[in-house]
């Protein structure tokens with residue numbers, strides 16, 4: 001099991017060239033960054049270039065083992081929201097959205113070039129196609145808005161690739177793709193070369209902002225005293241609610257199928273369905289792999305009743321039908337996306353804190369949001385103006401997104417109903433080996449995991465963030481919280497924030513009996 005789940009993504013056969021030790025002593029620095037994903041390492045890179053002493057800590061044993069390793073690494077200036085909706089939320093500031101994500105793309109290319117990071121960076125076009133007649137107007141609207149921002153848009157009466165369906169389509173050029181872990185491991189080396197201290201297997205368990213500094217305590221008892229703190233942990237662990245009421249966690253699914261070299265062009269392909277499908281090719285020495293994502297749903301919830309195996313089956317079926325060039329199914333994995341209510345990230349100084357900064361709310365464009373977020377945070381720490389600070393301000397409330405806000409807020413509230421519903425299984429005996437379920441025992445609920453040897457592990461199903469009831473994720477073998485997306489491994493250890501603490505362990509019947517007979 002990788003630190004972010006049980007399945008394996010197409011990137012994970014590449015290993016980092018350096019392993020980083022766990023923190024063993026108390027230290028002081030200018031800036032402490034929690035999270036060694038793209039956001040954390042890019043912020044470290046930029047601050048170190050400004051002469052700051054920087055420490056990066058990550059709870060995982062290796063860098064980039066969080067959601068970074070599960071992305072499809074498409075670099076674009078599009079988010080999961082169409083520009084027509086972004087325009088409704090942000091008006092003329094959509095130009096800044098495009099400009100800032102363009103910065104993200106260009107910066108990744110520049111860092112890769114400067115440091116000789118061989119990460120398969122490639123400029124590619126995107127084809128946005130409408131499988132249903134009624135969605136053609138979505139493409140019309142996107143085209144008009146993009147052209148209004150000076151983007152060249154090509155229209156095709158069908159996807160201009162031999163063998164693909166004759167769906168109406170628009171094309172935008174000069175987007176990009178990378179091998180995300182090759183990039184991340186190269187970036188970690190560049191960051192190390194700038195003198196940044198990176199510590200893995202080092203989990204932050206508390207953050208205390210004081211008058212002049214911030215104190216971070218780690219699970220192993222060390223402390224880091226810093227002037228500024230950046231939480232770059234996919235979902236911020238630096239606060240209880242706040243931004244968590246303005247973004248929702250979604251699970252998204254990806255399949256990878258073998259394709260003969262040359263059978264399809266290197267390009268991004270998206271459709272206009274909801275949830276939409278997103279597709280790209282990955283270069284391998286002897287063949288290519290087409291990876292297709294979609295089938296999204298709220299983390300810890302199953303609103304449409306779809307079983308997760310069924311989601312992979314549907315996705316594979318859609319992929320084979322849309323891309324008949326695809327062959328053997330090689331990969332199935334899932335990942336987590338934080339969807340903000342107004343379609344863009346929350347990046348910058350955190351609401352009331354003078355010295356705490358966050359980068360989150362990727363909304364389907366995590367790689368570029370992380371990179372532009374790093375720029376905003378670096379500029380703020382250095383006391384400089386940044387043209388995108390106001391747009392991405394974490395404390396903003398976008399009134400035109402109020403309907404979304406109410407929907408996500410009520411979702412969290414509604415989840416407290418799980419305290420009174422029946423369990424997911426009748427009894428521990430009904431849980432197969434390698435699986436888990438929440439069962440009801442009288443007035444209480446218990447999360448039960450039965451390992452491959454049949455040994456039972458019991459824990460409280462109450463999420464340690466603010467107390468919703470977790471659900472079993474059969475694909476990634478994790479406990480997922482439906483309220484704000486915290487995730488815990490089979491044994492209850494935190495994988496994803498905002499929770500900081502593990503699920504509380506409960507005794508098994510045998511342990512209780514043994515304790516009673518002592």
Ligand code: FES
Nearest residue numbers: 463465466481484
């Ligand atoms: Fe907020 Fe679980 S993530 S209650």
